[in-house]
Structures are given as C-alpha cells and as structure tokens.
Amino acid sequence: MSTQPPPPPGGGRTDASAVRIGALVPLTRPGWTAAGRHLLAGLELAVRDVNDTGGITGRPLELVVRDTAADPRRAEAAVAELAGLGVAALAGEYHSVVARAAATAADAIGLPYLCSSAVLDALTDRPTEWVARLPPPQSRGWQVYADFLLGAGHRRIAVAAQPSVYWAAGTRVLRDRLAPHGGSVGELDLTTLTPADVCDALAAERATALLLLLGHPEPAMSVVRAVRRDPRLTDLTIGAPAGQPEFAEWATALGTDGAAVPFLRYLPERLTPLGARVAVALRERLAEAPSFVAFEGYDTVAVLADVLRSHGVDRARTAAAWPRVAVEGTRGTIRFTRTPGSHVWQWDRPPVQIADRDPARPERFRVLHTG
CATH class of the missing domain: 3.40.50.2300 (Response regulator)
Known part of the structure; x- marks a missing residue:
C-alpha cells in the first residue's frame, strides 16, 4: 500500500x-x-x-x-x-x-x-x-532569450538536453528564432553522453554557447563543472533559460562556476x-x-x-x-x-528579464536584457 x-x-x-x-x-x-x-x-x-x-x-x-x-x-x-x-x-x-x-x-x-x-x-x-x-508562454520568453544570444554575437549554439516536451519545445523556439539570422542549434543528448563527452563535442563543433536543457541539480551541475574546468572551453558561454541559477542552491553548490550563466526570470525593472x-x-x-x-x-x-x-x-x-x-x-x-496560439487566459504583459549572477559577487544578480 x-x-x-x-x-x-x-x-x-x-x-x-x-x-x-x-x-x-x-x-x-x-x-x-x-x-x-x-x-x-x-x-x-x-x-x-x-x-x-x-x-x-x-x-x-x-x-x-x-x-x-x-x-x-x-x-x-x-x-x-x-x-x-x-x-x-x-x-x-x-x-x-x-x-x-x-x-x-x-x-x-x-x-x-x-x-x-x-x-x-x-x-x-x-x-x-x-x-x-x-x-x-514559453514561445515569448525563449524568443527573448534567442534575441539576447544574437545580440551577444552567438550564432553556433549547442543545447545539452534530456527528453522532455518542455525542452523539445524550447529547442524549437530557439532554432526558429536563430535560423533567419544564420544561427544554428546543435543538440547533445544527455541520455547517452557524459559531461566529458559534452566537452569534447563542444570543442569539436566550436560552439560559442551551451544551453542547459537539463534536470536540476543533476546532470546540470555536473555539466557546468566539467565545462568550467576544460581549458578548451574558456570562452564558451553557458546559459540556462529555464532559470536554474535563480535559486540559492545553485550558487551554494557551484560558487563562481555558477556565475555568468544567463537565465530567464519574470521580474520587472x-x-x-x-x-x-x-x-x-x-x-x-x-x-x-x-x-x-x-x-x-x-x-x-x-x-x-x-x-x-x-x-x-x-x-x-x-x-x-x-x-x-x-x-x-x-x-x-x-x-x-487571449493570445494567438494559446488556449488559456494569459496575463497580457508579464515582465521578462535575462539575468545572471555576478562573478565578483555570486549572491548578486545582473540584469543583462529585458523583453
């Protein structure tokens, strides 16, 4: 029972x-x-x-x-x-x-x-x-995130992903937004790859940004640690659209490794x-x-x-x-x-930010972009 x-x-x-x-x-x-x-x-x-x-x-x-x-x-x-x-x-x-x-x-x-x-x-x-x-809706927030990536000069994006309707929908939004601007989104399947495998793939593909579409705390934190410690990937941007770095446990577990990881949050200026x-x-x-x-x-x-x-x-x-x-x-x-494509009643103007944790003071957030 x-x-x-x-x-x-x-x-x-x-x-x-x-x-x-x-x-x-x-x-x-x-x-x-x-x-x-x-x-x-x-x-x-x-x-x-x-x-x-x-x-x-x-x-x-x-x-x-x-x-x-x-x-x-x-x-x-x-x-x-x-x-x-x-x-x-x-x-x-x-x-x-x-x-x-x-x-x-x-x-x-x-x-x-x-x-x-x-x-x-x-x-x-x-x-x-x-x-x-x-x-x-995810399509709006993740489009804002894609625009942020484009504005920061990223065109070769990799996503480390696990099977999920949510992660798959996010990947489609990113790909559709980036493609008209010459951007590409490559997928790394974390059901078959280890964090070390992810690092090898990123180095081979010369991606400039890796997005974590992964469960939290694991395997997301293990991937972050592996990437931060790989000398081939010192210029790689790590992103977490779903908002993992928002919570204190992220900073407690990762320290400065968890800083400078842009994420979506729904707060106003x-x-x-x-x-x-x-x-x-x-x-x-x-x-x-x-x-x-x-x-x-x-x-x-x-x-x-x-x-x-x-x-x-x-x-x-x-x-x-x-x-x-x-x-x-x-x-x-x-x-x-009512918004196009949605079957439910939707707050018409929810705020959207992209923020990260300050490497100098990981307990402090920096707002990088609004949309």
Whole structure:
C-alpha cells in the first residue's frame, strides 16, 4: 500500500467557514523542491495578507496544499481530490508538464485554475474558459532569450538536453528564432553522453554557447563543472533559460562556476510598492532572497482573492471573471487576454528579464536584457 506524505503545515486544516484554494506545489524529489518552496512561500504569504484584511467578504481564505513531486499523474489525482474537498479554485505548479496535466483535469471537471509558474505554450489541447496563467508562454520568453544570444554575437549554439516536451519545445523556439539570422542549434543528448563527452563535442563543433536543457541539480551541475574546468572551453558561454541559477542552491553548490550563466526570470525593472513590501516579508520567510517564483505565488493568490471577493465563490463565475481582472500585483497590473496560439487566459504583459549572477559577487544578480 502506498501512502501520501503528510500535508505541509497549514495544508490540512478544516475550517468549515473558510473559502479554500487548492495549491499544487512540487515539494519532494524528483520535483524542483527549491522552486516549490519559493512558490509555496508566496502563496502562503498572500493568504496571510488576505486574511489580515478581512478575508473573502468576512470568511477566512485557506490554502489546501498538495505535493505533486513533478508527477503528472499525481497532479491529476490531486485535482480530483481537491475538487471533491470543495475548493473554489486551483493555484500553483512550477513544472510545465505537470501543470499541463492539472490544467487538462481542471478543464474536464470545471474547476478554475490559475497557473502560477509554468510556461509550456500548449497548457491545454483545446480552448478553455477555466484556465488562466501568470507567466509568459514559453514561445515569448525563449524568443527573448534567442534575441539576447544574437545580440551577444552567438550564432553556433549547442543545447545539452534530456527528453522532455518542455525542452523539445524550447529547442524549437530557439532554432526558429536563430535560423533567419544564420544561427544554428546543435543538440547533445544527455541520455547517452557524459559531461566529458559534452566537452569534447563542444570543442569539436566550436560552439560559442551551451544551453542547459537539463534536470536540476543533476546532470546540470555536473555539466557546468566539467565545462568550467576544460581549458578548451574558456570562452564558451553557458546559459540556462529555464532559470536554474535563480535559486540559492545553485550558487551554494557551484560558487563562481555558477556565475555568468544567463537565465530567464519574470521580474520587472522595479517592483510595485506592493512588491517591495512583499519582497521584505518573503526574504524573512525564506531566509534568503526571494526568486521570481515566490512573487508568482503571491500574485496568484492576490488575483484569486480579488476575483472571489468581487464575484463570489461559484466556480463558473470565477472562470467567467478572467477577462475582467485588473489587479495590482507585485510586478505590475495583471490583466488577462487571449493570445494567438494559446488556449488559456494569459496575463497580457508579464515582465521578462535575462539575468545572471555576478562573478565578483555570486549572491548578486545582473540584469543583462529585458523583453
């Protein structure tokens, strides 16, 4: 008999008067647990703030947390369970393939889902009124990343990749954006190559940039260490579009080897006044600098609380409210629209940055490009 791990603190309360939001978060391996911890911190902080200002028309807001562990099947089961518990809406998830499973399940049963931090364009196979998303679709963010590479003079790009719908979609975006400008993208399959093999291939192909489309912490960190120590590759740029260097564990494990690795993050040049206040509270809660994922978590609850206060807790009314949302979040005013190629409601202007860690001070970030 398999057993589920106990819910996180605050995940198992049963206040009958509460308005409940179901939260899907990767909290155990093989999920990216650092991202899950930041996402949950943002969600929980926002719930606290909502309740400190009157809750949902006098009723407390409650977060019912389920750990997805980066498992789509587990996410599907959690959606069904949370729907049965009477949650008013779903929030969360970081891993794109898991969020896609959750979105499909939520659409099938008519449960509003605001995706916090997953970017795969095809979040659902069909148009749905039930699902909305805060981060930009992968096609937009990775096009910005490709433009950054072009601007930095890179034309021969290599990607060290593992099999994944998400990684494959990102590679297509990069190739389509780079090709008209004479750029090429070669793929190195990490299911058959060792980090030493990757170094040999990079030296032979004379690539100027290597992008890590790999699991974290491994094999991504092993590849970084191997490349940094190879004298043939001293001028090679290492990039991580998916954002691995954003989290403190990257800098702790890699030190200066993990610096100067450009990555995507979804932060503005300047946080809103709300964002500045939330940043202080998140740093205290996390005992480290909050990532963009923590702000995404906060903004998710801020949007849902506004909708629930304005339109009530009926699920159909919540889903119908997506196009009328106008919420001042931590990173700007959040409104939803339909974008070409997307079947879900999408924040129309999420910020996009490319940043890295400063080699002189790896705990400090440098913004290299915005889009």
